[in-house]
Amino acid sequence: MNAHGGICRGRVVAVTGAGRGLGRAHALAFAAEGARVVVNDLGVGPDGSPGGPGPADRVVGEIRARGGEAVAHADDVASSGGAASLVATALGSFGRLDTLVNNAGFLRDRMLVNLDEDDWDAVVRVHLKGHFLPLKHAAAHWRAEARAGRRPAARVVTTSSGAGLLGSVGQGNYSAAKAGVVGLTLVASAELSRYGVQVNAIAPAARTRMTERTFAAAMAAPQDPGAFDAMAPENVSPLVVWLGSAASQGVTGRVFEVEAGRITVMEGWRRGPTADRGARFTAAEAGETARRLLAEAAGPLPVYGAG
Template identity: 50%
Template sequence: MGALDGRVAIITGAGRGIGREHALLFASEGAAVVVNDLGGGQDGSGADATPAQQVVEEIRAAGGQAVANGDDITDAEGAQRLIQTALDEFGELNVLVNNAGILRDRTLVNMSDEEWDAVIRVHLRGHFMPLRAAARYWKDAHKAGRAPRGSVINTASTSGLFGNIGQGNYGAAKSGIASLTTIAQLELERFGVRVNAICPTARTRLTENVLVAGKDGGFDADDPANISPFVAYLGTADCPIAGRTFYVHGGAVHLFQPWALIDKIETDHRWTVEELQKEAPRLAETPFNLGIPWA
């Protein structure tokens, strides 16, 4: 018996890297998987159906159920076709893993309009479109008296929640995804849907220049396969976690605390600029305990 027996999952960006590992593990745990991947380069250019189909063939060779899908998840009609693929092939949709992403790193003063728009489109719009299509299906299922026990796992990043030089476009999109996760949970819980997000650190095409494979034969903390077990757990029917964002790396799962009020200045009348010049500077000295694991 697998932890995901009977569950139907869509995983975007599942042709390579972390998404591929998600698809393989989900299938090994009994899920039927829609492997979505446009097959573009790490900057989003081009298209190639081969990676998604190869993952499907690998899953089927191991006795699992999978089908490839090459729709553009940033397109409303493409996202709807993606959801429909799961329904047509497997008769249900239980899990949506939004994982697809690209990079166009550049400092703000050097970033082009196209570099900004492309990253925001693939990450933020590419999360919204499948999420909206899945949410509409789950809303209708709930109204019809069915309970697919939907689960959404979004992919945010510490580049957004902690910040990273040269990734204003990527970080802004990823912070937006974390906020979208919080709001989607508030809206969709009435339909029996859980929405969570992860911020993974692993070696992929997007990070291979930074995270190099170790040679000592020990535990490889940067192996992308380390991320997938927690994602699979979040996708199980009875997982109680909802509306949370996690940092996942190696064998560690860290829970983020969302934005919180930690200090204030206050008066019983409207502030004057002169008063603020006297009182507000101490807010610049309030320490933040971000809990950055690698700090």
């Protein structure tokens, strides 16, 4: 581990949901590039049910065993107190906070007609509120620093999903929350730039507890020990580390799809074919115009799992 060099040398990074999967990979990758890391994980199961204790402590142990610096944080970042204590832990342990990576989440998949209100609330809470509250508290700290004349080179990396960009059958709650993450990212990027804060989103695909059903066939297939593991979560982390470093200066308000050895800049809603008659349409005229415009427009990409 490159504890004394790398593109994040001297930076302090907080990663939520860092006890396993993508979050763990991010925490280890940041530490390898010289960052001191706050490893957050509540220790719940893949559906948010109570899980085994200590995943954050185990990752901290891995980082320290490789010569890095890290502390554990086991509070709920979807609560205001837990999110505030995440920032306080970084400041109390390392004296600063430079980068926030919002990654924590779990799944409760159901078709819409079978989706319980509690399953909706729980998933939206952990993914969307669990992004908002750490971002709010970190941003308040960085605003205070900027106003005191200590303008930070702060970075936030949020975690959306292909489900949030295109939709995913059986994941109405998750898709809505991850679409909300993109909206939050764009607003935060616009609001916080004056304080030296850059905010970008990733839409990753990798093998984790949350995706084990999706990639079950690939996981069951025999693997060549020397072959590139396209679904390894470690493939996503290099971009996250770069976005979380000072080297990403000038990049903000962007969404990147990242998996295996591929990085794509996602281009979101843009105005397409338009008709403006300068007066109110009748319903029939609006329908006729809409059909003409749709014939001129590019078709939407398919929803994951549809057809």
